[in-house]
Amino acid sequence: MSTGALSVVVWLLPLVTAVVVGCLRSAKLAHYAAAAAMAVAAVLAASMAVTVVGGGVAVQGPHALWLDLGSFTLGVGTLIDPMSAVMATIVCVLAAVVLVFNAWYMHDDPLAARFPWQFCGFVAAMLGVVLSDNLFLTFCCWELVGLGSYLLIGFWFDKPAASDDPDYQSNKGRGARGVLEHQLSPAHAQLKAFVMNRVGDAGFLLGIGALLVASLLAGRSGDVLAFSQLATLASAEPVGTATFLGLSASSLLGLGALGIFAGAIGKSAQFPLHTWLPDAMQGPTTASSIIHAATMVAAGVFLVARCYPLFSPDALLVVGWTGGITCLLAASIACVQWDLKAVLAYSTVSQLGLMFVGLAAGAAHGGRDAGLAHLFTHAFAKCLLFLCAGAVIHAVHGCQDLHRLGGLRKRMPITAWASLLAVLALGGFPLLSGFFSKDAVLAASLSAALADGGAAYGPFVLASVGSLLTAAYMLRWWLSIFAGRERDAELVHHAHDPSPAAAIAMCVLLPFTLALPWTIGDWLHVQHGETHGPAMVLALSLLAIGGVFAGWVFWWAPSKGHDVAGALATNLRRLHVACSELWGIDRLWDRVFTRGLGQTLAKATARLDLGSAERLAALQDVANAPDEVSLDGLVDDAARGAWRLGRAGSWFHGGGLTVYVTAAFVLATVAALVGALQ
């Protein structure tokens, strides 16, 4: 089968699977059938990857016309290049693994049969983003990815808000603050995720509009939104001096790039739109493991890499600063979270920031490959971490408080050592995958900073500090759960490793955390420039400092009976509170956007439009409706005025001679005036 046809099969297989398993009644059968289909898709995607990566070529797959609109067309088609083939393989592999794990994780959940079809649909949407050959199809699948996450985050749809949930209240940690508990429920989290993503998507749509205008301005027609067309548009010298609203074609391209990045900010949970991702922890942990690894947040990074030719150095600087700020901000929050899933969530946000820092270094410094490499290595490590987190939460009956767990390594050895490997990979331990990708990101970023100077140093510095914190909070996470003594014997009493099938699923991911040639680098030809050496030294020092610090605070000191963490929290109280309160961003969003620009403005509009509830209730009797200003009330006033005029008219009809004479005189005067004026 040709590579192009293969890509279509890879894309449609999950979609067909979703339909088929949606009809199955047995949850277990549905899980395993879906997993088998994903495994087949993974093999096909891998064979596709072998073809294109070996030659380093891009293959245009089948392309069909979706709409012919005269001046331009919209199409659907696939594009297979090393980037998309590798990403598609990763998506399918992780999907198969997560499905097998979930068969155990949800074995006693009555809703379990819903999981496989929603999951497969989600995967199909993501594969659409990955394999699409034009921006229009990418946008469509991008939105459908949003729908997939919406469904999975709200999987346990009737769970009450945390403030009304006795389980949550009894399990929540001492350090619980900053979270808006009355809004913490799957039903609210899914809404928040979708709407905040839509904020980014509005930018994406504007970007598409700008690119469309730029293409038409350059005199192009046909499928102007195809990536190949956009790439040539960006590289071509500006044709003529045609402008649109005073904007030249190149500034429109810049606007388009920023619009696309706005979409990426939403989907990849970057500052300031990152707040939906930690809330999305309300979904099943297995859903989080795919959302955080391959299907949702990866889409933004992938999109920026896909549209790389459109990004000018200035646009990349915006990308870099956004990524850097997010990296540090999220890492600082992750350091003080009490909820084991929240730590992982903020860790994802932080790592995504790091990927954008890598991308922002520019093609000349190997930034694109570095960012993608980190995307790929992070996918495996984070997926594994979430599976381990799911195993732990399952083992301790839903407790997620890091302060109450501890010492689980003896009861859950497989989980403990698998997650340690993933933690070290994420932290960038030598010979593990993250070591190379993080080094590549820092090297690229440093190289760009040295070349450009000035503001280009910002992303590098922010990312370096973020990396330091990464080592610290990831080790804290592992030590709090698995190391030391059992702090709550009752809680961990029944803890045990997951079932053999689920454990095997976890172990399948272990080799992918190693720095083997086929996990990174070799395929993507990460460039090792002059900054490679310094960056590696820096990355190792950061890891060492962060790791030793975390080991001292959370392992050595507690074992000696010292509460260093508590002392630190007291001494650095303001910093600690700021981090615990999520830097106030959640509250700010809630106050300014949800309540202010959202509900208050909406209520005011509704009130101004139809009036108060009292007025609406009194509408039986128009004459006695409350006297208040509203659009609808004005209409009634006008109607009442016309009615009174009618009453006056009836007096006119019955009037005497004087009335008629007066009326005739007035009319004649008016007529004469009108005639004179013309």
Added chain:
Amino acid sequence: MIGPLLWCLVAPLLLAAVCLLLRSAVWPRWLALAGSLLTLAIGGYALLDFAQHPGADFRLQQSLAWSPDFGANLAVGVDGMGAAMLFLSGLVTAMATIVAWRHERSPGTYHALVLLLLAAMNGVFVALDLLVFYVSWEAVLLPMLPLVGVFGGPQRRYAALKFFAYTLAGSVTMLAMLLALWSVTPAAGRSVLVPASTIAAYSIDGGATLHGLPVLRTADSPIATVHVPRGFDLRHLALQANAWADARFLGWSLAAFGFLAVLLACLVKVPAVPLHTWLPHAHVQAPTAVSVLLAGVLLKLGVYGLYRVAWPLFPSQAIEWAPTLGVIALVGILWGAYAALGQRDLKRLVAYSSVSHMGFCLLGLASMTAVGAIGGLVQAVTHGLSSSLLFVLVGVVYDRAHHRDVAGFGGLMRPMPRFAWLLLVAALAGAGLPGLAGFVGELLALLGAFTAKGSFPWLAAIATLSVVLSAAYMLWTVKRVAFGPLRHAEHATFPDCDRRELAAMLPLVVLLVVLGCWPAPLVNALRPACEALLMHVQGALR
């Protein structure tokens, strides 16, 4: 001999008479269903014909002389736009009939009124004669008055009166326009110059005749002469656009007066902010099935009127007013969205979402691009599907709970999973999710506005905000109704959607998905008509 389109007018009228004569409670339902399915079949046939053989010409034409001296004929025919609307009219009426099945008081009268309404709506969509158009336009009001005012809720009289007075005030001006056009035309008719491009777009016999009139043309000349008789044929009136621009009426430019008259009549129907406040009252008081008809078809009359009358007859005025109309559209999009976000009554919420969605129809048309014009009509069709679905769903929940306060629900996914999933689909269609039809119209209208001249890219940029707002009000509603813990214990016993309700909804869902994934047939059917319209309008500049 009566052709298919004339049957769309005559059959519902005949069936309505039978409904009134029969003293049966069962037969009227079947007759109403038959009438609407007939319309659906004919509309569907015409639409498929245009999809397969695109063209800007009018098909299934028929003309019966009505008053030859006056120049009025009972002339019918459809182009792509008319076919799409006729299809929508038949489909929505059929669904509304199923919704009302066994739920209507005095079925005979009720279904007779629905059939009358159907005949009037079809009349607007198939009219080729302005007089037929106007009479149908006004005739829509007659059955609507009792459908809201007699069959409606507790405040039905207020709502019906407001609806009636508002829309009548809007359309009286149209009558004045109609008479003015006739009065300034010489009895012998007038010769007009027609660009060759217009002939190429509309002529079906290689340029020998245009709209049934012989074309006088010297070889290779870009301009031809056509002699147009006095009368009300819409296509002939459009040919005389320059004459209307030159004529005076009561001291006004006739074109300015006529355009504003039609614009007012249409904007009230659409409805455009600030002329929209009759809509929430009418929707809240109307029974479910009438709400479906109101949102599904009646609002489209306004859009269709702009496409069929205002734009072709008064092109230079259309160009002049387009920026203003664009602003009106934008205000409607955002105002409607915000007002929807602030509602507690489910029906009122859906009504305001209609105001917002219909704004995209205006934006697309006003952008003066073919893409935007296509988008506006696609949006009209898809909004007919999605808002009908939403109103049926509100009716489902109202039948069980006997209230529509959104705060009084919660967690209905557990007792009513089918209802909840359908509500989610409808909400996502309203929020413009790709893969569902609502996306196509919005996207094309926005892309049209982006690529348009003047201030439209800015308007489109601001209108993009509705992407966020529509997701917010639609999915927030789904959350409050379907998700979360069950709020009231008695809701646990609510039965899920039954077969009647599913029968009314599933065709809409299927069409939403099919048109969302594969809109090419609809767009191909609309494109030539829209491109010809735009060419005609822009020709007025020269």
